[in-house]
Amino acid sequence: MNARVRLFLSSYVPLFFVGAVRFDDSRLRVFLGFLVIAGIWSLVSLILVSTRRVHPREATSTRVRDLSSEVAAYVATYLLPLMTVPNPSPRDLIAYALVLSVFGVVFVNSDLVGVNPLLSLCGYSVFRVSGVRKLATGEEADTIVISRDRIVAGSTLELADLATGVSIAVPHTEDHQQ
Secondary structure (H helix, E strand, O other), X not given: OOHHHHHHXXXXXXXXXXXXXXXXXXXXXXXXXXXXXXXXXXHHHHHHHHHOOOOOEEEEOOEEEEOXXXXXXXXXXXXXXXXXXXXXXXXXXXHHHHHHHHHHHHHHOXXXXXXXXXXXXXXXXXXXXXXXXXXXXXXXXXXXEEEOOOOOOOOEEEEEEEXXXXXXXXXXXXXXXX
């Protein structure tokens, strides 16, 4: 599964969990519980596989913007309004699925990939970093970097790429695990 899709799925774990608690229908609760587990597994496996890559690349940041504060707006704007009905009708469920699909397309094709409440709950921060990626044309492009540590301009990072434009900072080590 594409890393951006996996990050999208994991970003909705809090919504799925709240739905599993809030909705009355047991089948819907089980389905949402499955999505919670799938979302958590998706994020954990993505991070574990990516941080154990043979050779993370080293890069130096030139400009950094912390995106972590955008998570609260994301939760308030997109997650909470979907949780208003304890007994959703089939029409409500279709509407939720359509909204989630639209959010998914926007999320996967934009920099919202870094706005992920589950990452925040797991102790990660998300930054937009310049200077760590070049396009085929030689131009610099910003990268979304997920990190447990604060990133400042001028810092040297070891990065494992998750997807185009999305990386995770791995701890500096002499001999990176294989």
